[in-house]
Amino acid sequence: MIDNRIPLIETVDLKKNFGKLEVLKGISEKIYKGEVVCIIGPSGGGKSTFLRCLNLLEVPTSGKVIFEGDELDEKKTDLNLHRQKIGMVFQQFNVFPHLKVIDNITIAPVKTKKYTKEQAEAKAKELLAQVGLSDKEQEYPRKLSGGQKQRLAIVRALAMEPDVMLFDEPTSALDPEMVKGVLEVIQKLAESGMTCVIVTHEMGFCRKVADRVLFIDDGVVAESGTPDELFDHPKNPRTQEFLSQVL
Amino acid sequence: MGKGIFEVLFEYWPIFLRGLAGTLEYSFIAVTLGSILGAVVAVIHLSKNKFVSFIASVYVNVLRGTPLLVQMYISYYFLPMAFPVLNKIDKIYFVMFALILNSSAYVAEIIRSGINAVDSGQTEAARSLGMTKGQTMLRIVLPQAIKNILPALGNEYIAMVKETSLAGTFMLYELMYTRTILANKYLVWQPQMIIAGIYLIVTLVLSFGVKKMEKRLSVSD
Numbered sequence A: 001m002i003d004n005r006i007p008l009i010e011t012v013d014l015k016k017n018f019g020k021l022e023v024l025k026g027i028s029e030k031i032y033k034g035e036v037v038c039i040i041g042p043s044g045g046g047k048s049t050f051l052r053c054l055n056l057l058e059v060p061t062s063g064k065v066i067f068e069g070d071e072l073d074e075k076k077t078d079l080n081l082h083r084q085k086i087g088m089v090f091q092q093f094n095v096f097p098h099l100k101v102i103d104n105i106t107i108a109p110v111k112t113k114k115y116t117k118e119q120a121e122a123k124a125k126e127l128l129a130q131v132g133l134s135d136k137e138q139e140y141p142r143k144l145s146g147g148q149k150q151r152l153a154i155v156r157a158l159a160m161e162p163d164v165m166l167f168d169e170p171t172s173a174l175d176p177e178m179v180k181g182v183l184e185v186i187q188k189l190a191e192s193g194m195t196c197v198i199v200t201h202e203m204g205f206c207r208k209v210a211d212r213v214l215f216i217d218d219g220v221v222a223e224s225g226t227p228d229e230l231f232d233h234p235k236n237p238r239t240q241e242f243l244s245q246v247l
Numbered sequence B: 001m002g003k004g005i006f007e008v009l010f011e012y013w014p015i016f017l018r019g020l021a022g023t024l025e026y027s028f029i030a031v032t033l034g035s036i037l038g039a040v041v042a043v044i045h046l047s048k049n050k051f052v053s054f055i056a057s058v059y060v061n062v063l064r065g066t067p068l069l070v071q072m073y074i075s076y077y078f079l080p081m082a083f084p085v086l087n088k089i090d091k092i093y094f095v096m097f098a099l100i101l102n103s104s105a106y107v108a109e110i111i112r113s114g115i116n117a118v119d120s121g122q123t124e125a126a127r128s129l130g131m132t133k134g135q136t137m138l139r140i141v142l143p144q145a146i147k148n149i150l151p152a153l154g155n156e157y158i159a160m161v162k163e164t165s166l167a168g169t170f171m172l173y174e175l176m177y178t179r180t181i182l183a184n185k186y187l188v189w190q191p192q193m194i195i196a197g198i199y200l201i202v203t204l205v206l207s208f209g210v211k212k213m214e215k216r217l218s219v220s221d
């Protein structure tokens, strides 16, 4: 087993309630460096909440999130420092509309003092070129298509040189013709060795890139395994039912 | 009937002009100082600490839930009575005090709702990049909120131009006060109509300005 390695992210009996609603009912998972983990499952099952707990955008009700050996805690750890190493890409892109494309990318590295403005701009240009957005550098996001916005959001996160990237349904808000371009960018990233946790409904994509798939339903990881195990031989009846609906 | 409107306007225009200047000045001071105070109240209101936030909401609700005229009376008569030291201060400041406080409550709500109107995804994105709360507010949220806030502040100024008419009751030289001056000359209905006309023109012009500003600010959306 691989358990003798130190995980990049580990959750221990992670629980999250919203008021009386129990959304996460105890998730213990380990994600290792270089791993690509896809999370699938029915809507409302707690996938986003789980992902958002990993960088403490949601504060867990109980349980632990351990990142690179440090337990993330709102009060004790320097959360901002940890978040700089955890990139996140949202369904709704959340690009900054008041900033030009290049400034969208450089603002965090510059403000967090990771880079000087010159360094950050050089890095941003390099990243923009990689995702085919070089010509948009001086535009405002309103001039971009949905797919371009999402690629911008991805490079904005990458500019911080994170150790892991979290994706929450990165293509769900896109027009169908934009999906492929964004998935290609994520796939390239995954293949380059970046640790990725990807919530997705794109089953074909999931199968292609994932080292491991988690099926989250009703606040628990109901089943996990390699894509082949999970898609071809699902053991849990709930997984079987979910897959029969989406495949 | 006596004199016609234009006759009165022609004869007494310096009085109306001075009144208008007073109106614009008092409303400007009220909204400007009210904005500074209102910004502080808004920040307190947005606090995560429930008790601290509650205090700000009481402040806002009391000042918005009682008539400005009542607030002016309390400030003008009651404050100097309760705190005799204040008697040394010119009475005009007590009227201004009420105007500023009143405005600050409205501005606080303008700022608070302007900030709340910015999509929470913006804050989440900034925080997920490791930016601090302060950086997120200053660099991401406020620049977007300002587009909601500035036009609303313009509207607050327009409202204040009308509200300051109450200050005439306390002998502050503003537009409405010209009515008192001219009543001494047995002119009643003409000044009234002129005053109404001036208010209307001023608010229409200002509204036009606010509309233009709104358009310019919304360009980047």
Ligand SMILES: Nc1ncnc2c1ncn2[C@@H]1O[C@H](COP(=O)(O)OP(=O)(O)O)[C@@H](O)[C@H]1O
Pocket (backbone or CB within 6 Å): A018, A021, A023, A041, A042, A043, A044, A045, A046, A047, A048, A049, A050
């Ligand atoms: N901020 C919140 N406040 C209250 N309920 C929430 C909040 N976020 C999510 N939920 C609820 O938690 C459940 C799980 O949501 P989510 O994690 O978004 O599921 P998924 O991403 O799998 O669709 C849903 O019932 C949702 O309504």
Ligand SMILES: [Mg+2]
Pocket (backbone or CB within 6 Å): A047, A048, A049, A169
């Ligand atoms: Mg979700």
